[in-house]
Amino acid sequence: xxxxxxxxxxxxxxxxxxxxxxxxxxxxxxxxxxxxxxxxxxxxxxxxxxxxxxxxxxxxxxxxxxxxxxxxxxxxxxxxxxxxxxxxxxxxxxxxxxxxxxxxxxxxxxxxxxxxxxxxxxxxxxxxxxxxxxxxxxxxxxxxxxxxxxxxxxxxxxxxxxxx
Amino acid sequence: xxxxxxxxxxxxxxxxxxxxxxxxxxxxxxxxxxxxxxxxxxxxxxxxxxxxxxxxxxxxxxxxxxxxxxxxxxxxxxxxxxxxxxxxxxxxxxxxxxxxxxxxxxxxxxxxxxxxxxxxxxxxxxxxxxxxxxxxxxxxxxxxxxxxxxxxxxxxxxxxxxxxxxxxxxxxxxxxxxxxxxxxxxxxxxxxxxxxxxxxxxxxxxxxxxxxxxxxxxxxxxxxxxxxxxxxxxxxxxxxxxxxxxxxxxxxxxxxxxxxxxxxxxxxxxxxxxxxxxxxxxx
Numbered sequence: 001x002x003x004x005x006x007x008x009x010x011x012x013x014x015x016x017x018x019x020x021x022x023x024x025x026x027x028x029x030x031x032x033x034x035x036x037x038x039x040x041x042x043x044x045x046x047x048x049x050x051x052x053x054x055x056x057x058x059x060x061x062x063x064x065x066x067x068x069x070x071x072x073x074x075x076x077x078x079x080x081x082x083x084x085x086x087x088x089x090x091x092x093x094x095x096x097x098x099x100x101x102x103x104x105x106x107x108x109x110x111x112x113x114x115x116x117x118x119x120x121x122x123x124x125x126x127x128x129x130x131x132x133x134x135x136x137x138x139x140x141x142x143x144x145x146x147x148x149x150x151x152x153x154x155x156x157x158x159x160x161x162x163x164x
Numbered sequence: 165x166x167x168x169x170x171x172x173x174x175x176x177x178x179x180x181x182x183x184x185x186x187x188x189x190x191x192x193x194x195x196x197x198x199x200x201x202x203x204x205x206x207x208x209x210x211x212x213x214x215x216x217x218x219x220x221x222x223x224x225x226x227x228x229x230x231x232x233x234x235x236x237x238x239x240x241x242x243x244x245x246x247x248x249x250x251x252x253x254x255x256x257x258x259x260x261x262x263x264x265x266x267x268x269x270x271x272x273x274x275x276x277x278x279x280x281x282x283x284x285x286x287x288x289x290x291x292x293x294x295x296x297x298x299x300x301x302x303x304x305x306x307x308x309x310x311x312x313x314x315x316x317x318x319x320x321x322x323x324x325x326x327x328x329x330x331x332x333x334x335x336x337x338x339x340x341x342x343x344x345x346x347x348x349x350x351x352x353x354x355x356x357x358x359x360x361x362x363x364x365x366x367x368x369x370x371x372x373x374x375x376x377x378x379x380x381x382x383x384x385x386x387x388x389x390x391x392x393x394x395x396x397x398x399x400x401x402x403x404x405x406x407x408x409x410x411x412x413x414x415x416x417x418x419x420x421x422x423x424x425x426x427x428x429x430x431x432x433x434x435x436x437x438x439x440x441x442x443x444x445x446x447x
Contacts, residue, residue, distance in 0.1 A: 005317050007214070007223035008195065011230045012312075012321035019237035019296055024288035027244035031266060032287060 185395040193387055195229045195315055200308050232312040236299040243295075266291055273433050278440035286439060289329070294432040297322065301383060301424030305417060313427075314383040316376065323375040326435040330368070334442030346445040375434055382427045386420035 136150050199207040209226040216222070247259040255263045269290050274283030297313060304311025312318045334343045347364040348357055393412045397405050 002316055004320075005195070005223065006220050007225065008227065008229065008315060008317035009321045009324075010222060010224060011226075012233060012318040013325070015230070015233040015237050016292070016296060016322065016325060019240060020289065020292045022241050023244060023292055023295075026241065027248055028266070028288040028291055031244075031248055031263065032270070032284075035263065035267060035270075 185392075185399060189388060189391040189395065192310070192391055193314055193384060195227045197225065197227055199228055199231050203308070228310055229312040229315045229318060232303055232310055233300065233318065235309070236296060236303055236312065240292075240295050240299050265294070269294055269432065273436050277433065277436040279444055282440060282443050283436075286436065290432050290436055293322070293435055294428050297379065297431050298424060298428035301428060302421070304383065304387060305420060305424070311383050311387065313379055314387060316380045319380040319383075320376045322379070322431070323372045326375065326438055327368070327372045329435075330438050330442040333439060334445075337443050338445060343442070343445075371434075371438060375431065379427050379431055382423050386416060386423055390416045390420065 133154065136154060197209050197211060199209055201207050209228070209231065211225045212223070214221045214223040214225075243258070244262065247257065247262055248255065249259075266287075270283065270287045273294075274287045274290050277283070278286060300313045300318070301311060303309040304314065331343075337343075338346060344361070347368075348360045352360050390413055393409045393416065396409045397403070
């Protein structure tokens with residue numbers, strides 16, 4: 001069992017080196033390079049994924065800041081417009097109040113004027129009437145009959161609307 | 165009773181043919197000029213006249229173990245060829261198992277023991293060592309096949325490949341003088357150098373002889389135990405021993421399955437370690 005057989009040794013070498021050469025040519029070189037390529041591509045993918053993740057994180061942070069900025073901006077704008085609106089309201093109310101006061105004053109003046117002119121015309125009319133009546137009374141002898149006739153005549157001279 | 169008589173008759177007939185249990189075990193282990201291709205069918209392999217070279221008698225006849233080596237090598241090549249399709253990024257089936265083993269050998273055996281660059285460079289050699297020895301070891305567990313690694317010449321040839329690799333690549337990396345100078349550990353007094361040099365050379369030889377004997381002895385021992393358990397049936401001349409024999413035989417069979425993997429792994433690891441040590445001197 002332990003005897004040395006150089007022939008067996010030679011055959012083992014031949015077989016082993018044949019297998020070594022054929023196997024590395026046919027299978028091992030392609031397999032190892034495929035494994036290497038796959039590892040490289042996995043490494044690249046991981047690297048890229050990490051980069052993209054970082055990028056996305058940065059973008060997210062940026063967007064968050066932008067949103068916060070926009071919110072602050074909007075709040076400021078709302079506040080500003082509120083104060084503007086308040087001021088405009090006050091202005092409008094004030095103006096309206098002034099306007100209405102002015103209108104009221106004007107109306108009051110007009111009324112006063114009209115009243116004045118009406119009173120004046122009434123007064124002159126009444127004076128005319130009184131003068132006319134006095135004229136009539138003085139022109140006629142004033143007995144009962146005549147007085148009655150005079151009044152009736154006077155009444156007849158009155159405008160139609162006053163009849164009855 | 166009939167059973168016992170039967171067994172006795174069988175044993176007597178074996179004894180008549182001049183066979184003993186020891187001879188029967190040896191017959192199953194040693195190399196021969198015949199290939200038992202089917203039960204009872206033996207092929208006589210071609211015999212060549214021996215060559216004489218440097219006073220050695222080299223008999224290049226094809227023997228049983230040579231055929232077994234060829235079968236192992238061819239099935240290894242076919243296994244790799246068939247399970248790996250070209251241009252396929254993701255392997256499937258046996259391909260993924262083989263690829264896992266190849267990556268394991270590259271990363272855990274090659275790169276760990278030899279360093280990043282050398283590990284990648286020697287991966288094809290280590291993978292071939294591992295799978296060739298593994299298939300050779302496993303062949304003995306299939307009926308009608310025998311284990312080529314239970315022949316000391318085969319394991320010796322494999323260990324000599326490792327030895328030649330250590331010397332060749334060591335000299336190529338460090339130069340002839342540099343390599344042998346680095347064999348002696350640093351810090352040894354000048355006077356002790358000749359002694360240390362001889363010791364280191366003997367150490368290298370011993371390492372590779374141990375590599376040879378370890379694989380050979382493990383493979384032979386398993387088979388001897390297996391056949392010895394079965395031989396107990398004949399020795400005791402009784403069928404009643406057979407459950408025990410067969411039970412232990414199956415146990416030893418599974419043990420051998422384990423040993424086949426372990427020895428292939430150990431041989432590969434030690435080869436990687438030896439080559440790594442000679443290629444990277446300051447390890």
